[in-house]
Amino acid sequence: MTKARLRDVAARAGVSIRTVSNVVNGYAPVSDETRLRVEAAVAELGYRPNLLARNLKRGRTGMLALVVPELDVPYFAELARAVVTEARRHGYTVVIDQTDGEPDRERELIMGASAALFDGVILSPLALSQADLALRDTTSPLVLLGERIAESPYDHVAIDNVAASRAATEHLIDLGRTRIAAMGDQPYETGETAQLRTRGYREAHAARGRALDESLIVSTRRFHRSDGARAMATLLDHPGGPPDAVFCYNDLLAIGALRTLLTRGLRVPEDVAVVGFDDIEESRYSTPSLTTVSPDKEQIARLAVDRLIARLGDRSDERPAELWAPHRLVPRESTVS
CATH class of the missing domain: 3.40.50.2300 (Response regulator)
Known part of the structure; x- marks a missing residue:
């Protein structure tokens, strides 16, 4: 079957080749009646514009x-x-x-x-x-x-990472949790996202009039599952006692934390509530399913x-x-x- 060309569409619609080009590429306005005729001819003939040629002509790669x-x-x-x-x-x-x-x-x-x-x-x-x-x-x-x-x-x-992290922490406070940890702080030059999430965590405590235990803010090198598992183990062995909730700076950290809690025989959320960040598909199917901040x-x-x-x-x-x-x-x- 011969591939339809611009001239074939023009002949079928009863317009010039330039008019078809204007409709297909949006170069210049045409009347609604003409545009509908051209679009109908395009659909009937199965015309497909040559995007490579068009982009090269415009000095682009597409x-x-x-x-x-x-x-x-x-x-x-x-x-x-x-x-x-x-x-x-x-x-x-x-x-x-x-x-x-x-x-x-x-x-x-x-x-x-x-x-x-x-x-x-x-x-x-x-x-x-x-x-x-x-x-x-x-x-x-x-x-x-x-x-x-x-x-x-x-x-x-x-x-807005600050507002999102504040909402996640306030959710835990409003559930009655009193010893809320933060997992994923990165206090170095390239850790801006983590630092903003720590700021939101701090603001939530201040807004609710809660004292903040700085030792419950745990840093991680990366935001991977293994980092979350290790950080959760550190929190559970905390000399001041384990937390009853943890806000993790992404879902992978939270999923790693869930694994450690399971192996230690702790129940989620009864013993420790967990919140993540990112709303990845995996968070909807974890056991238990993960409360999380969902960026659009x-x-x-x-x-x-x-x-x-x-x-x-x-x-x-x-x-x-x-x-x-x-x-x-x-x-x-x-x-x-």
């Missing part, structure tokens, strides 16, 4: 990059899926890479030779600084995710992709935008029996 620290962390995998879905809606393909938080790798992917392969980049940085970004001389748009670099000449998408990953993806598309279009000179995605607390069995 590809966006999503760069994250770790692809085997479920939050980033679920976010990647949302970004791919949103980019596809705009006719773009997404290439996904990971940096392991290595500064050289992050620099290469936003300002090295490989950056020229993409029309725009969405980056969740762990190691880059504002000084690094100041050296970036490529004109392709960049959108930053997370808290590593909140003030920069680039668009930034995040959630679809909205994060939508905001990030939309900003790249805007920068590639007629809004390339807009000032950098600071965009916030919503979050909500999802109570489940790990706190509510």
Whole structure:
């Protein structure tokens, strides 16, 4: 079967080839009647535009990059899926890479030779600084995710980690828990997200008039299951006694904590209530199911992709935008029996 061409659509719709091109590519306005005729001809003939030729003509590749620290962390995998879905809606393909938080790798992917392969980049940085970004001389748009670099000449998408962590901690306080631990603090230069979550934890205690035991704030090197299991063991062996609740800074830490509690013979939530963060799919099927903070990953993806598309279009000179995605607390069995 011969592939339909632009001229075939034009002949079927009774319009010029330029008019079909305007409808298909959105280059210029046409009347509703004409647009409907062209769209009907496109559907009838099964016409598919040559996206490669179109992008080359516009000086673009048709590809966006999503760069994250770790692809085997479920939050980033679920976010990647949302970004791919949103980019596809705009006719773009997404290439996904990971940096392991290595500064050289992050620099290469936003300002090295490989950056020229993409029309725009969405980056969740762990190691880059504002000084690094100041050296970036490529004109392709960049959108930053997370808290590593909140003030920069680039668009930034995040959630309110302080408010979200405060809500998670207040949930535990309102359940009557009196010895609430925090798991996942990272008091070093690249630990901005963890530090904001610690701040929210502190604010919740202050807002409820609760004394804060600093020794119940436990640091972890990473946000992995094994880190959570070890940190929970440390808390259970605390010289002042174990906590009756723990706020974990992501769901993987919480799932690791659940494992340690199980092996120690403790009940969740009766003995220790557990709250996570990220609302990954695994949290809905853990035993017990995990109460968690759910950031709107679809909205994060939508905001990030939309900003790249805007920068590639007629809004390339807009000032950098600071965009916030919503979050909500999802109570489940790990706190509510």
